[in-house]
Amino acid sequence: MSRRVARVLLDSPLPQLDRLFDYVLLDELGDVPVGARVRVPLRTAGRMIDAYVVEVAEEDDSERPLSTVESIISLVPVLPERLYRLARRAADRAAGSASDILRLAVPKRQVRVEKAWKADSPTPVPAADAVERADAVLGEYDGLATLIDDRGRAAIEAIPGVRDGILRWTELLAAAAVRVLASGASAIIAVPDHRDLDRLLATLEAFVPAEAIVRHDSRQTNPDRYRGFLRTLEDAPCIVVGNRSAVYAPVQAGLVAIWDDGDPLYSEPLAPYVHARDALLLRQEQEGSALLFAGHTRTTDVERLVQRGWLTDVRAERRITPRVVLSSPQEMEQPAQRVHSGAFAAARKATEEGPVLVQVARPGFAPTLVCADCRAPARCAHCGGPLGAAHRGAVPVCGWCGRSARAWHCSACSSTKLRLAASGSERTADELGRAFAGVRVIVADGAHPVERVEAKPALVVATRGAEPTADGGYRAVLLLDGPRMLQAPDLRIGESCLRWWSNAAALAAPGAPIHLVGVDGPVGRALATWTQPAYARSELDSRAPLHLPPATRVALVEGLPASVARAIDGLRELPLPADAVLGPVPVESDPTSDKGDTGRVRALVRFEYAAGPAVATRLRAAVVAEAAGRRRRRGQSNRIPLSVRLDMLDPEL
Template identity: 80%
Template sequence: MSRRIARVLLDSPLPQLDRLFDYALPEELGDVPIGVRVRVPLRTAGRMIDAYVVEVAEEDDAERPLSTVEAVVSTAAVMPERLYRLARRTADRAAGSASDILRLVIPKRQVRVEKAWKGDAESPSVTADAIERADAVLAEYTDLDELLEAGERGAVEAIPGIRDGVLRWTEMLAAAATRMLASGRSTILVVPDHRDLDRLLATLDSLLPAEAIVRYDSRQTNPDRYRGFLRTLEDAPCVVVGNRSAVYAPVKAGLVAIWDDGDPLLGEQLAPYVHARDAALLRQEQEGSALLLAGHTRTTDAERLVARGWMKDILATRRVLPKVVLSTPQEMEQSTQRVHSSAFASARKATEHGPVLVQVSRPGFSPSLVCAECRAPARCEPCGGPLGARHRGAVPVCGWCGRSARAWTCPSCSSTKLRLASSGSERTADELGRAFPGVRVIIADGAHPVETVSDKPALVVATRGAEPVADDGYRAVVLLDGSRMLQAPDLRVGESCLRWWSNAAALAAPGAPIHLVGVDGPVGRALATWNQAGYARSELAERAPLHMPPATRVALVEGMPASVDRALAALSELPLPSDAILGPVPIETDEGRVRALVRFEYAAGTTVATTLRAAVVAEAVKRRRGRGQSNRSPLSLRLDILDPEL
C-alpha cells in the first residue's frame, strides 16, 4: 500500500539537520500545500520543531518507519519553490544552512495579519505621465533600456547631483522600477541603510501608487513586516524596497538592483554571512531577471565581472563630471594644517550663496589624545582603549570601556599632561564656527542625525556617510582628514575612501567646487578625474598576483586544532595550488583554538564549499555523540570573509 509523505526542511541551525527529512502525512490533515509551516517531531531530541514543506509525494513502501507530521501551523505558503531554491543555492555556495537564509527573509508569523490577508491584490496601474518621466531618465544612460528588456546584468555609473530636490540616483532606480511595473513585472531595490531607503521611497512615491510599493525594513513593526512579506507572495507585481535581506523577497522579479554595493552594511552579519551582491548574482543566474549594481563608484567585485564580460558597463550618455580640486600634502603651508587656503577661501565665498559641506573622518570632539611630552598615544589603563575628549577641558574618557581617566600618567615618560591629537565633528564645527562668524554651523553625525538642510547659508560638518541632502545641492564641498582615512588597516581602504568622497561630491550643486585636502596619489587622481572604474581596475590588477579577494575567494576555518587539521586534510585531496592553505595559527584572543585561510579560484568554489561543509557536519555529529564537551562548536567556517578580517 502507498502513503503520502512530506519532505520538509527543519528550522534548525544545526548543520547536521540541513537536509530534507521524510515524514508521513496523516489523512486528517487533508491537502498540505508546498511551502507551508508544519510542526514535526525530532526523535533524536525528543521535542517538536518547526519545518517547511518542500515536497509532497506518494511512497510505495508504507512499511518504512516514519514519524508523522504533527500539525499544519498555517495554510499560508510562506516558502514558495523559488524561495527554497534560492536559499538552497545561496547556502551551498557559502557552505551554510538553508534555514539560516530563510530565517533572514521569512518574518515571525503574525496570526491576526495572516487571517486578514486575502492574497488577491490587483495589479497596480502606472500612469502615462510616470512612464514618460521614467523613459526620459532611462534615456540618460547608454543601453539601459535594452538591458532591462533583455534581462541582462549591468554595472551602472550613476549620474551625480541633485535635480529638483531629488537625488539623481534615486531617479534612475525609480525609473527602472516604473518601467518594470508598467510591463507587469516586480522589482527589488536594495539599499544599505535607512537614510537611502527613505530617500528612494520618497522618489518612488512621486511615480507609483502606494499599493505598488512594499517596504522591507528591519525598523518596521512585526505586523507591518509580515504584512509586507505576505504581499510579496502574491502574483500581482510590486516594487520591494529594503535593506540587505530584501534581496531574497519571494516576488517573481523582473529586476534586482543594488545601490552602492561597496557599503559594508550590505554584508550580512549572521551565518552564513552572504553579501547582498552575491545573493543577487545567484538569483539572477537562477531566475533570469535583470540585475543592476549601481553606484557613484565601482567596487573591485563588480569590475571583475565587467572585465570578464559577465556584466555590461552602463555609463551616462552625457557624463557629468564634478569640479574636483586637489591640494596635496606638499602644498599645505604647515604640517598641522587641516584646511588648505584655497579650500578655505572657496568655502567662505560659497557660504554667501548657500550651504557648504565639510566632511570629517570621526564624530565627537577629539576622539584620540596623546601625551603632551612624548606624543605617545594615550591609552586606558584597565583595557588599553584609546582615550578621547568629549569637549574642550573635559576629563578623558576611554572609547572602548567608557571609564574616565582622571589621574592618567604616561607609561613612557611619566607625564600627566595630554594633548588633543585629532579633531572630530564637534571640534571641527567649533573651530570653523570661530573662523566663519555669523554663519550657522550644523553638525551631522551618529549622535546628531540630520536628513536635509535648506538653501540658506550654513556650514554643515558631517562624518562620512552621515551627510544631509541640501535642497539644491551644496555650493561647495570640502573633504578633510583624507590622509587619516587612508591610514586605516584595511585592504580596501582606498576603495572605501573613494566611495565616501564620491558620495559626498555627488551632493554638490552643478559647478560647485569640491576640495580634497591633503591627498594625492591614485585615489586622489581617480576622484579628480571621476574615473572610479579605472581605479577599481588597477586595484584588481594588483590583487591578482597576490591571490587576494576578489581575484580569488577566501575561506576562514577556525576551531580546535584537531578539527581544523581534519578539515584541511580533506582539502589536501583536492586539486588546489600548493600555497592555497595558510596556517593554521593560534588565535591570540581565543586560547586553544586555531585559524587557517584557504584561497581558491571561483571555479573550485563548489568543491571547496562542499568539502568544508562536510567537515563541519562531521564535527557537529561527533560533538552530538558526546565526543566534544565544549559548548562551542569544534569547527566553524566562513567563506568570502571581509577584508578587515583577512
C-alpha cells in the same frame, strides 16, 4: 497502499540537520500546500521542532518507518519553491545552512496579520505620465532601457548631483523599477541604510502609488514586516525596497538592483555570511531577471564581472563630472593644518550663496587623545581602550568601557598631560564656527542625524555617510581628514575612501568646487578625473598576482587545532595551488569572554572560482562531521565548533 509524505526542512541551526526529512502526512491534516509551516517530532532530541514543507508526494512503500507530522502551524505558503532554491544555493555556495538563510528571508509569524490578510491585491499599473518620465530618465543612459527589457546585466555609473530637489541616483533606480512594473513584473531594489531607503521611497512615491511599494527593513515593527512579506507572496507585482535581506523577497522578479554595493552594511554578520551582492547574482542566474549594479564608484568585485564580459558597462550619454580640486600634503602651509588656504577661501565665498559641506572622518569632539610629551596613545587603565574627550577641557572618557580617567598618567613616560590627537565633527564645527562668524554651523553624524538642509548659508560638518542633502545642492564641498582615512589597515581602504568622497561630491550643485585636502596619488586622481572604474581596474590587476580577493576567493577556517587540521586535510585531494593554505595561526583570545575560546586557531584557504563548489562542499562536510562528533563525545559540551566563512572581503590571519 500509498501514503502522503512531506519532505520538510527543519528550522534548526545544527549543521547535521541541514537536509530534507520525510514525514507522513495523515489524512486528518487535510491539504497541506508546499511552503507551509508545520511541527514535526525530532526523535534524536525527543522534542518537537518547526519545519517548512518543501515537497508533498505519494509513496507506495508504506512499510518504511517514518514519523508523522504533528500539526500544522500555518497553511500560508511562506516558502515558495523559488525562495527555497535560492536559499539552498546561497547556503551551498557559502558552506552554510539553508535554515540560516531563511531566518533572514522569512519573518516571524504574526497570527493577527495572517488572519486579516487576503491575497487579492489589485495589479498596480503606473500612470502614463510616470512611465513617460521613467523612460526619459533611462534615456539619459546609453542602451539602458533596452537592456532592462531584454533582462540583461549591467554595471551603471550613476550621474552625480541633485535635480529638482531629488538625488539623481534615486531617479535612476525608480525609473528602472517603474519600467519593469509597467511590463507586469516585480522589482527588488536594495540600498545600504535607512537614509538611502527614505530617499528612494520618496522618489518612488512620485512615480507610483504607495500600494505598489513594499518596504522591507529592520526599523519596521514585526506586524508591518510580516504584512509586507505576505504582500510579496501574491501574484500581483510590486516594487520591494529595503536593506540587505530584501534580496530574498519571494516575488517573481523582473529586476533586481543594488545601490552602492561596496557599503559594508551589505555584509551579513550572521552565518553563513552571504553578501547581498552574491545573493543577487545567484538570484539573477536562477530567475533570469534584469540585474543592475549602480553607484558613483565601482567595487573591484563588480569590475571583475565587467572585465569578464558578464556585466555590461553602462554610462550616461552626456557625461557629467564634478569639479574636484586636489591639494597635496606638500602644498599645506603648516604640517598640522587641516584646511588648505584655497579650500578655505572657496568655502568662505560659497557660504555667501548657500550651504557648504565639510566631511570629516570621525564623530564627537576629540575621539582620541595622546600623551602630550611622548605622543603615546592614551589608554584606559581598566580595559586598555582609547581615551577621548567630549568637549574642550572635559575629563577623558574610555571609548570602550565608558570609565572616566581623572588621574591618568602615561604608562610610557609617566606624564600626566594629554593632547588632542584627532578632531571629530563637533570639534571641527567649533573651530570653523569661530572662523566663519555669523554663519550657521550644523553637525550631522550618528548622534545628530540630519536628513536635509535648506538652500541658505550654512556650514554642514558631517561624518562620512551621514551627509544630508541640500536643496539645490551644496555650493562647495570640503573633504577633510583624507590622509587619516587612507591610513586604515584595510585591503579595500582605497575603494572605501573613493566611495565616501564620491558620494559626498555627488551632493554638490552643478559647477560647485569639491576640495580634497591633503591627498594626491591614485585615489585622489581617480576622484579628480571621475574615473572610478579605472581605479577599480587597476586595483584588480594589482591583486591578481597576490591571489587576493576578488581575484580569487578566500575561506576562513577557525576552531580547535585538530578540527582545523582535519578540515584542511579534506582539501588536499582538490587541485589547489601549493600555497593555497595560509596558517593556521593562534587566535588571540578575549579575556572577558566566557565561551571557552582559548586554544583556537585559524587558517585561510585561497582558491579559484571554478574550485568554489568543491571547496565549499568539503568544508561543509568538515563542519557537519565536527558537529556530529561533538554530539557523540560526552563531556564535550563546551567544545568549540568548527566555523567556516567564505568570501572574506578583507582577509587577515
